[in-house]
Amino acid sequence: MDLDRLVAEARDGTPRAVARLISLVEDGSPRLRELAAALAPHTGHARVVGLTGSPGVGKSTTTSALVTALRADDRRVGVLAVDPSSPFSGGALLGDRVRMGEHATDPGVFIRSMATRGHLGGLAAATPQALRVLDAAGCDVILVETVGVGQSEVEVVALADTTVVLLAPGMGDGVQAAKAGILEVGDVFVVNKADRDGADATVRELQHMVSLNRREVSGPAWRPPVVRTVASAGEGVDDLVGALDDHRAWMADHDRLAEGPRRRARAEIEAIALADLRARIRELAGDAALGELAERVVAGELDPYAAADEVVSSVRG
């Protein structure tokens, strides 16, 4: 396989080449190192928008509507849907793909459903590299859609230039229950399904919480807007695109555009380093050393911290 040719084809926008390269990333190809080097000169253009929120708020529908709006503006768009990676999640994901189907034949759109399964480190490990592939393929905007479960919503923030948090009216305790986490992660809030009962209350509550939430930053702080959408009908989607552009313009005005790429690079370096260290720990297992330590812990001769100390010492060898 000629990696340089694949990268050249991906840069020309050949969907098969893009898909092939992302598969290499997902499969943890031994040539990832080589691939990273081949991609590096061609990246740094794309802007990454993360979308997160509970199941049922309409993330996929909103993502699809955003793709339509961005395409109308002739921007090349990538979509990474980060799956919960479970063998149990088949149904919902098929649904997602169907909803994205209208963009399937558009040569200006790359859609990829990422499986994090098997990637130690989950989202963090494979997504930054998949973003690089889409970036090199000339995407102007890459939408990263994650389920708001586990640490994924925190990780998506580390990868995105702009993070969109979606809510919907009538999702139980909704805003109040979610209070602690969402204010910190959102640059833009969306109340989707805004034609439903309770939408006004949800919007008001969010606006109130945002107004109270003075982030502890030095200098001026971005004030996250709350956008109302009915994504299934395309309503409010232009407002959402406007809010994304406003955030980008504000970051540019405050000389902060480099923050996103820097965070992505950090996350990527950390993920690769951790995977490397984890592999070294597993190698010890091959030596039966880890098995022997486990035996001694089971026998009560050693506590697990002392055992871990031995592992760390050997890794640091």
Place this chain on the structure above:
Amino acid sequence: MDLDRLVAEARDGTPRAVARLISLVEDGSPRLRELAAALAPHTGHARVVGLTGSPGVGKSTTTSALVTALRADDRRVGVLAVDPSSPFSGGALLGDRVRMGEHATDPGVFIRSMATRGHLGGLAAATPQALRVLDAAGCDVILVETVGVGQSEVEVVALADTTVVLLAPGMGDGVQAAKAGILEVGDVFVVNKADRDGADATVRELQHMVSLNRREVSGPAWRPPVVRTVASAGEGVDDLVGALDDHRAWMADHDRLAEGPRRRARAEIEAIALADLRARIRELAGDAALGELAERVVAGELDPYAAADEVVSSVRG
């Protein structure tokens, strides 16, 4: 805080002491090392049963019904519900707790909802230590309930002596979609909501798949049974308890009872070692070294693998 006294109180079955010790684990207390040493001599008795499956199959209801059945048998029971840790998940979790409410005043039952949020390494990092606490507190059986999302269903297998995989009829493509993963992880399969349409088909399909799935092991292999339950009505729960006991008896007959404790010890050692190594990586960030490497990656001077090599070298330094 007197750790030895807390451990002694936990061994006497004082719920507050058990709760306090698990909180120390969850919060990543600097005294975890000391705690592990204090618990070590008192552990090794409990049997760990993992329950996993998609949202909606009735994991909490089944767990609660199992608690009732095990209590009727006068066994002391611990329940660890491993939450998806999301700020968005408030609603569903409250529901779970309510369903567990009937056991809240039973002194022979400890129920704990674990938040994995903030625990690097997720489930793997904190759960083994929480299991030790419940083990030392004299639990005969500990039920670990996880959402079948992400790597949690894989991780729960590493921690459990017996893994129960739950399905329900009419969950979309159900069995077929889930095929790849579930056969590998289940020691016992449950088709819950077995009074619903399609239950027979789901049971037959599962039985067929189990019969085809010849695990690549040397020696005789356990053949996972498929149990029908209507957990909300308590139906089939005795059969499930019987299946769990059958599995345990089979493992005992084949001299394999030590496998679970060994896997738990390994998972725990690995998790502690990785957390340690991760902390060392983060320390580098404090040195601004990671930030500087990220800058060079953004500038295209360095690819992320080369940057990660530098991080690993410093950690191993």
